Amino acid sequence: MSEPIRVVVTGAAGQIAYSLLYMVAKGDVFGPNQPLILHLLDIPPMMGVLEGVVMELADCALPLLQAVVPTADPAVAFKDVSSAFLVGSMPRREGMERKDLLSANVKIFKVQGEALDKYAKKDVKVLVVGNPANTNALVCSRYAPSIPKENFTAMTRLDQNRAQAQIAAKVGVPVAQVSNVIIWGNHSSTQFPDAAHAVVVVDGKEVKASEVVKDSDWIRNTFVQTVQKRGAAVIGARKMSSAMSAAKAACDHMKDWFSGTAPGKFVSMGVISDGSYGAPKDVVFSFPVSIQNGKWQIAQGLLLDDFAKEMLATTGKELVEERAEATAVVEA
Secondary structure (H helix, E strand, O other): OOOOEEEEEEOOOOHHHHHHHHHHHOOOOOOOOOOEEEEEEOOHHHHHHHHHHHHHHHHHOOOOEEEEEEEOOHHHHOOOOOEEEEOOOOOOOOOOOHHHHHHHHHHHHHHHHHHHHHHOOOOOEEEEOOOOHHHHHHHHHHOOOOOOHHHEEEOOHHHHHHHHHHHHHHHOOOHHHEEOOEEEEOOOOOOEEEOOOOEEEEOOEEEEHHHHHOOHHHHHHHHHHHHHOHHHHHHHHHOOOOOHHHHHHHHHHHHHHHHOOOOOOOEEEEEEOOOHHHOOOOOEEEEEEEEEOOEEEEOOOOOOOHHHHHHHHHHHHHHHHHHHHHHHHHHO
């Protein structure tokens, strides 16, 4: 057994964390031989609920979980952490616009960025789940100047998983046989779910998804819109936002970041943009990335048609607008 690592989960008394904490604590993310200490952060009114979560974690009797630190103090929560799941944010409710979310949430992520800068390990890997995730990650990074910008990411893995599941259902294969689906841009309704580079394993061989689907209209319209609107559809049905699927996606994202991607495979992550594929620079933009030794790299050389370029321009424009709004809020 190696030395335990410290992992912080914010919004730890909430819906997403309720699924996430069990997956992390039992070894799904950092592996079956990595002990850990969980730091659970939430706001003071949630401390009673959080105490119940701590009891449940104890009652799970998980061999890897060495200690649990529940707190409302960011200084305690972020002390010496190697991994941060920033889940806590004001949730999106039915009928709520992203702009309403933005002004409330960027203030939270400014405080958390400052705490990470002051207390966390300098190589901490930060995943922002709380929406608007891309812009929250950008704000968080801005207020943690001593931590590399590459260490702040936003979750678009849920969208990737949704897209993968849609293609698998369409062609009638298990979801594990679909890979290299891409989510470009923002985790919002402007995102571009792209099946052009996706592959499906059929009879033991990888075939382009478009050749298996054989329906370009479905790929450009039904598929794209279903994935873009899936979050709203879940809210409409559950009256709450995605929780179990969001927790699973957060685990997938962090696991790949720590352990790497298979050769020839890429996954979607919101990362700081260097302008690849004409995306605006210095926003957190979802790209296909490959990961080795804990470092992500944007997959290069993928061909984009005019439709894809148009979709990337739309989602990029939204991210630039969000950045301006967020900057106005935090500097006000």
